[in-house]
Amino acid sequence: MTTWAEQLRRSTSGTVYSRSETREAPGMDLYARPHATPAAILAARGISDVQAAIRVAREYQVPLSLRGGGHSAAAFAAADGGLMLDLSGLRDVRVDPLRRRARAGAGATWGDYDTATQRHGLASTGGIVSSTGVAGLTLGGGIGALRGLHGLAVDNLRAADVVLPDGSVTRADADHEPDLFWALRGGGGNFGVVTGLEFAIHPATEVTTGLLAWPLEQAQTVTAGYRARADELPDHTVADLVFGHDDHGEPAILIIPRVIGDAATAAPFIEHLRASAPPIDDTIATRAYTASQNFLDTAARWRQRVYWNTTTLHHLDENLVDILTAYVRSAPSLDSKINIEHFHGAVSRIDPASTAVGFRHAAYNVFVEAKWDDPGADADNRAWASELIQTLAPYSAGGAYVNYLPRDADQERIRAAYGPRTYERLRAIKTMYDPDNLLRANQNIPPER
Ligand SMILES: Cc1cc2nc3c(=O)[nH]c(=O)nc-3n(C[C@H](O)[C@H](O)[C@H](O)COP(=O)(O)OP(=O)(O)OC[C@H]3O[C@@H](n4cnc5c(N)ncnc54)[C@H](O)[C@@H]3O)c2cc1C
Incomplete structure (x- = not known):
């Protein structure tokens, strides 16, 4: 074991896995196949372990990475030769139904969060796969089924408990450390290790949803029907499109509507979609909120080769539908998909300056999800996803969701994702809180020198 890992073992209550043990460590169970092997993993049990990891990383100049839910497609959780601070043990969720607040630990998943809040018939905007981490998703923005009613996950965040890169502990909210609180709402893991997140929670018990x-030949007809309603959807309804393949490997277009409410509430929109062309598969049903948040879990295979890329669009016209269908047909892997998330309602109404996310002005968020198994096909699959984003560049609405950016996104790309004003403000706050860029295994905003 390295000197610093021994030092860590002596100074923490959490479990320390050395390089030879990291393969077996629960923290290495990651959504994306890891690009790297950390030299050690600390499975944290509490705030003092987080402080010990920061101390050792500073003293020994060890690259530090953070693991919450382990869902980063860019696999930022595993820093090569460095120390992975595994927060997944800190997954307590406490709910105060009278104050309409919920507090999630740094390692809680959306499954943990939804289960706890649903005991009181309450929810807040969160990921639509139950194993995704609350912390990583929220710090980047957080797109979910409740976005039309309640905005992004960051719009529901009311406070965050943070261990800063100097080891001190603080709580950021609208009144205390307001700059830090603003930066945490979209600026990702750049500013500190978040140990707890407090959210506003709202009534929501059932969702009418499915596939x-x-x-794919019917993509123009289906998207025309979708477009006819998309801009006037009520806040309780959101709907995403998927260009990909069905369960039989046939090219297909899918719509995933999510209506917060019963079948009668959903009927006008769902019947309109069904009438645009008869679907070959239709799993729409009214589900309990927690069931609506995990029916896509089986599609999320772990440790696969993945490469994500992203852009935004003002509209989804016939020309763009032609481009997307052509890319589905040329995809090197049948597992790959192009997801289109539509924005309207609260997510679009909330003042863009109130948080650091740089994409809420767009009508559509494009999220290209390349997934494959053959190691020999890495270059082809990555090129497919990147070329699509280049092809869509002339139609981009600007900005991007940082949680969907690829690992190889450079500074120009990250700056463009936030937009210049937001990026410069984030950079000034980074310089204040993390002048040495201790937290750089992320979509990094480097401090000013
Ligand atoms: C199957 C799947 C479904 C998804 N669905 C959605 C969705 O519905 N909506 C959506 O918006 N996004 C979704 N995402 C994307 C998701 O938001 C990002 O992958 C996010 O990074 C996941 O967070 P995590 O904590 O699970 O990841 P991790 O890999 O654990 O962490 C990713 C990064 O987040 C930062 N981070 C994590 N925890 C902390 C912390 N405690 N303090 C400071 N920084 C931290 C670090 O920079 C870390 O490297 C999905 C991803 C996957 C794989």
Whole structure:
């Protein structure tokens, strides 16, 4: 074991896994196949372990990475030769139904969060796969089923407990450390190790949702029907499109509507979609909120080769539908998909300056999800996803969701994702809180020198 890992073992109550043990460490169970092997992993049990990891990383100049839910497709959780601070043990969720607040620990997943809040019939905007981490998703922005009613996950965040890169502990909210609180709402893991997140929670108990699928040849008809309603959808309804393949490997277009409410509430929109062309697959049903948040879990295979890329769009016209269908047909892997998330309602109404996210002005968020198994096909799959984003560049609405950016996104890309004003403000706050860039295994905003 390295000197610093021994030092860590002596100074923490958490479990320290050395390089030879990291393979077996629970923290290495990551959504994306790891790009690197950390030299050691500290499975934290509490705030003093977080402080010990920061101390050792500083003293021994060890690269530090943070693991919450382990869902980063860019696999930022595993810093090569460095120390992975595994926060997944800190997954307590406490709910105060009278104050309409919930507090999640740094390692809680959306499954943990939804289960706890649903005991009181309450929820807040969160990920639509139950194993995704609350912390990583929220710090980047957080797109979910409740976005039309309650905005992004960051719009529901009311406070965060943070261990700063100098080891001190603080709580950021609207009144205390307001700059830090603003930066945490979109600026990702750049500013500190978040140990707890407090959210506003709202009534939501059932969701009418599922998949509607059509053969890809019908993409123009289906998207025309979708477009006819998309801009006037009520806040309780959101709907995403998927260009990809069905369960039989046939090219397909899918719509995933999510209506917060019963079948009658959902009927006008769902019947309109069904009428645009008869779907070949239709799993729409009214589900309990927690069930609506995990029915896509089986599609999220772990430790696969993945490469994500992203852009935004003002509209989704026939020309763009032609481009997307052509890319589905040329995809090197049948597992790969192009997801289109639509924004309207609260997510679009909230003042863009109130948080650090740089994409809420767009009508559509494009999220290209390349997934494959063959190690020999890495270059082809990455090129497919990147070329699509280049092809869409002339149509981009600007900005991007940092949680969907690829690992190889350079500073120009990250700056463009936030927009210049937001990026410069984030950079000034980074310089204040993390002048040595201790937290750099992320979509990094480097401090000013
Ligand atoms: C199957 C799947 C479904 C998804 N669904 C959605 C979705 O519905 N909506 C959506 O918006 N996004 C979604 N995402 C994307 C998701 O927001 C990002 O992958 C996010 O990084 C996941 O957070 P995590 O904590 O699970 O990841 P991790 O890999 O554990 O962490 C990723 C990064 O987040 C930062 N971070 C994590 N924890 C902390 C902390 N405690 N303090 C400071 N920084 C921290 C660090 O920079 C870390 O490297 C999905 C991803 C996957 C794989």
